[in-house]
Amino acid sequence: MISFLDLRKVNSKFEKELKDAAIRVIDSGYYLMGKELSSFEENYSKFCRTKFCIGVGNGLDALRLIFKAYIELGLMQKGDEIIVPANTYIASVLAITDNALKPVFVDPDEETFNLDSNKIEKVINSKTKAILTVHLYGQISADQLMLKLCQKYNLKLIEDAAQSHGAEWEGRISGGIGDAAAHSFYPGKNLGALGDAGAVTTNDKKLAQVISALRNYGSHIKYKNKYQGLNSRLDEIQAAFLNVKLKYINEDIESRRFVAKYYLENIKNKKVILPKLLKENQHVWHLFVIKSNKRDELQKYLSENKIETLIHYPISPYNQKCYEYLEHKSFNQLEDRILSIPINSIICIDELQHCVTTLNKF
Numbered sequence: 192m193i194s195f196l197d198l199r200k201v202n203s204k205f206e207k208e209l210k211d212a213a214i215r216v217i218d219s220g221y222y223l224m225g226k227e228l229s230s231f232e233e234n235y236s237k238f239c240r241t242k243f244c245i246g247v248g249n250g251l252d253a254l255r256l257i258f259k260a261y262i263e264l265g266l267m268q269k270g271d272e273i274i275v276p277a278n279t280y281i282a283s284v285l286a287i288t289d290n291a292l293k294p295v296f297v298d299p300d301e302e303t304f305n306l307d308s309n310k311i312e313k314v315i316n317s318k319t320k321a322i323l324t325v326h327l328y329g330q331i332s333a334d335q336l337m338l339k340l341c342q343k344y345n346l347k348l349i350e351d352a353a354q355s356h357g358a359e360w361e362g363r364i365s366g367g368i369g370d371a372a373a374h375s376f377y378p379g380k381n382l383g384a385l386g387d388a389g390a391v392t393t394n395d396k397k398l399a400q401v402i403s404a405l406r407n408y409g410s411h412i413k414y415k416n417k418y419q420g421l422n423s424r425l426d427e428i429q430a431a432f433l434n435v436k437l438k439y440i441n442e443d444i445e446s447r448r449f450v451a452k453y454y455l456e457n458i459k460n461k462k463v464i465l466p467k468l469l470k471e472n473q474h475v476w477h478l479f480v481i482k483s484n485k486r487d488e489l490q491k492y493l494s495e496n497k498i499e500t501l502i503h504y505p506i507s508p509y510n511q512k513c514y515e516y517l518e519h520k521s522f523n524q525l526e527d528r529i530l531s532i533p534i535n536s537i538i539c540i541d542e543l544q545h546c547v548t549t550l551n552k553f
Contacts, residue, residue: 246425250375
């Protein structure tokens with residue numbers, strides 16, 4: 192079976208460095224808010240070309256803290272509306288509703304799977320305060336129209352950069368395009384920790400200061416709590432692991448681009464619709480997602496031919512039971528047609544050939 196993602200194999204090439212990092216942290220006797228975290232925050236902010244990076248517990252908390260900070264700064268209030276793509280992972284929406292804000296769903300583009308900027312303006316009103324754009328599957332979801340709309344209506348542009356570490360757009364890196372960005376380092380991400388981990392990047396000093404306090408019980412100084420905060424700190428051992436893997440992220444991206452290019456050039460079956468790569472974007476291919484009107488049949492066929500696939504995501508947020516109270520309308524039913532096929536930094540050419548041959552025979 193060609194595994195969709197074998198994390199043991201992925202991390203095996205970092206084994207010695209990861210073990211050395213773990214020993215270093217264990218021997219230090221300092222496990223939270225120490226040198227490893229400071230080092231990673233500095234390194235990752237440089238990588239994203241931003242002034243500030245705040246390490247937090249996970250990607251969901253990164254988004255939650257951004258909205259919470261904007262509320263503390265008086266730039267948002269309960270009941271305000273946030274535009275968000277209809278096909279994102281539910282974490283994007285949970286961060287909005289957790290802060291008593293209202294998600295307003297907008298359809299994605301059928302070819303790129305990202306938020307369709309042409310459909311944004313018609314849902315903007317006086318309560319709209321931000322666009323939460325999600326760089327889904329690894330391709331930047333931003334364009335000049337989106338930026339112009341933010342400027343025209345005084346909206347914040349918030350990036351959900353959980354899947355797009357290192358992706359580029361017009362000379363800017365994912366995490367440094369909008370006003371603030373949330374990053375996830377879930378183990379399966381391109382830059383994955385060995386547990387939960389996340390970060391916020393921004394060039395806004397005030398926002399960074401508030402988020403730094405909010406992640407630590409709302410406190411800048413121990414036992415003095417300016418805000419009603421959270422406990423969401425990126426711990427020393429995960430920061431140390433991320434520092435190791437960050438050194439190799441560009442190498443990993445190139446491996447993924449090789450796999451994606453192979454698929455794009457060699458999959459020739461008309462029953463399989465390939466993702467669209469935008470010329471002005473740099474895609475980092477966290478996922479390679481195809482479409483088929485016979486998706487379930489195709490997934491069964493691939494499994495029978497020893498190729499593991501996944502669906503990202505089988506139920507869109509607006510169809511989840513927890514959001515049945517929200518306004519509903521008809522959205523593109525991408526979840527019925529999409530299928531993620533294997534892509535990672537360790538897949539070998541024989542496995543790629545088998546995937547392509549099998550897909551072409553479907």
